[in-house]
Amino acid sequence: MISLKQLSTITSILLFTATLIACTPEIGSDQWCAQMKEKPKGDWTTNEAVDYTKHCPLL
Numbered sequence: 001m002i003s004l005k006q007l008s009t010i011t012s013i014l015l016f017t018a019t020l021i022a023c024t025p026e027i028g029s030d031q032w033c034a035q036m037k038e039k040p041k042g043d044w045t046t047n048e049a050v051d052y053t054k055h056c057p058l059l
Contacts, residue, residue: 028055 002010025031033056036048044052 027051033057 025035028051033052036044036052036056041049
């Protein structure tokens with residue numbers, strides 16, 4: 001059986017993860033494009049670079 005302390009820890013982790021996911025802007029949105037412009041290009045993943053090229057206007 002799961003103890004109350006373990007259940008509390010699991011619940012806290014799940015809530016924290018849900019909060020992080022909820023704060024992430026949708027790929028291709030204006031907010032996401034702006035966030036990617038601020039992020040150093042050396043830190044971009046390959047998928048982020050492809051999505052940026054597809055969805056964000058190149059100025």
